[in-house]
Amino acid sequence: MDEYTPILNFWIDKILPAENEVPQTIHRAMRYSVFAGGKRLRPILAIESFKWVGGRGDRIFPPACALELIHTYSLIHDDLPAMDDDNYRRKKLTCHKVFGEAIAVLAGDALSALAFGILAETTNASIIAEIAKAIGTKGLVGGQVADIEMEGKQVDENDVKFIHTNKTGALFVASVKLGAMMGGGSESEISTLTEYAKNFGLAFQITDDILDIKGDQSELGKDIGSDLELDKATYPRAVGLERSKEIARALVENAKNVFPDDKDNRFFISLADFVMERTF
Numbered sequence: 001m002d003e004y005t006p007i008l009n010f011w012i013d014k015i016l017p018a019e020n021e022v023p024q025t026i027h028r029a030m031r032y033s034v035f036a037g038g039k040r041l042r043p044i045l046a047i048e049s050f051k052w053v054g055g056r057g058d059r060i061f062p063p064a065c066a067l068e069l070i071h072t073y074s075l076i077h078d079d080l081p082a083m084d085d086d087n088y089r090r091k092k093l094t095c096h097k098v099f100g101e102a103i104a105v106l107a108g109d110a111l112s113a114l115a116f117g118i119l120a121e122t123t124n125a126s127i128i129a130e131i132a133k134a135i136g137t138k139g140l141v142g143g144q145v146a147d148i149e150m151e152g153k154q155v156d157e158n159d160v161k162f163i164h165t166n167k168t169g170a171l172f173v174a175s176v177k178l179g180a181m182m183g184g185g186s187e188s189e190i191s192t193l194t195e196y197a198k199n200f201g202l203a204f205q206i207t208d209d210i211l212d213i214k215g216d217q218s219e220l221g222k223d224i225g226s227d228l229e230l231d232k233a234t235y236p237r238a239v240g241l242e243r244s245k246e247i248a249r250a251l252v253e254n255a256k257n258v259f260p261d262d263k264d265n266r267f268f269i270s271l272a273d274f275v276m277e278r279t280f
């Protein structure tokens with residue numbers, strides 16, 4: 001994944017307004033949050049899906065980077081005092097801690113607006129619709145609402161699966177679909193990548209739950225134990241730590257097994273394995 005960081009940062013730098021462009025404060029806040037680090041998983045998944053279905057050229061990069069802008073907007077809002085009230089993200093102070101809550105809200109809004117402007121340039125309404133659905137009430141926002149409403153309540157595995165599938169998984173699914181659609185993928189290819197992303201996304205968030213308990217804050221780059229402190233609906237809380245690990249492992253294997261043998265699937269297999277190995 002590291003090989004993508006320089007080129008993605010190059011494209012993101014081109015897309016984002018310069019810090020000295022008026023109004024400067026909001027542009028500084030946007031760039032601060034986007035360039036705070038991160039794994040860039042969503043744009044990478046879009047690019048690799050584009051290539052997997054036979055897509056070629058650079059036209060995938062702007063819409064792929066739009067996914068990172070959307071993801072960053074969601075993190076800025078998620079960190080706000082009204083939501084998770086986190087002080088650190090990616091080893092840096094969160095946006096609202098540096099720029100204040102009002103600017104943080106607006107920075108998230110601006111990143112989302114900029115992202116959809118970029119997606120509109122694909123001239124593919126189906127792609128725009130997929131991303132809009134993934135971050136709306138049938139996706140990210142819906143999952144976030146359930147996450148808030150479940151705080152401090154008794155939850156079971158189905159409750160947490162709903163939250164994670166929507167709050168985290170939906171944008172992973174939209175990312176592979178974007179790449180495949182940009183690359184002219186067939187219905188079968190899009191279906192395969194969608195199934196992969198569903199399993200990958202849920203496994204990824206379960207391991208995130210586990211790392212909130214057992215992770216190293218210096219490696220994760222964000223507050224440890226915040227889920228416990230807020231009494232969040234997580235897999236370890238619903239089914240226990242060891243069962244959470246078992247479910248994540250099974251999801252990873254499911255993700256790896258969706259691919260046909262006649263294509264180069266190495267990236268996707270490696271990324272699925274990363275989920276169980278990751279410490280950040």
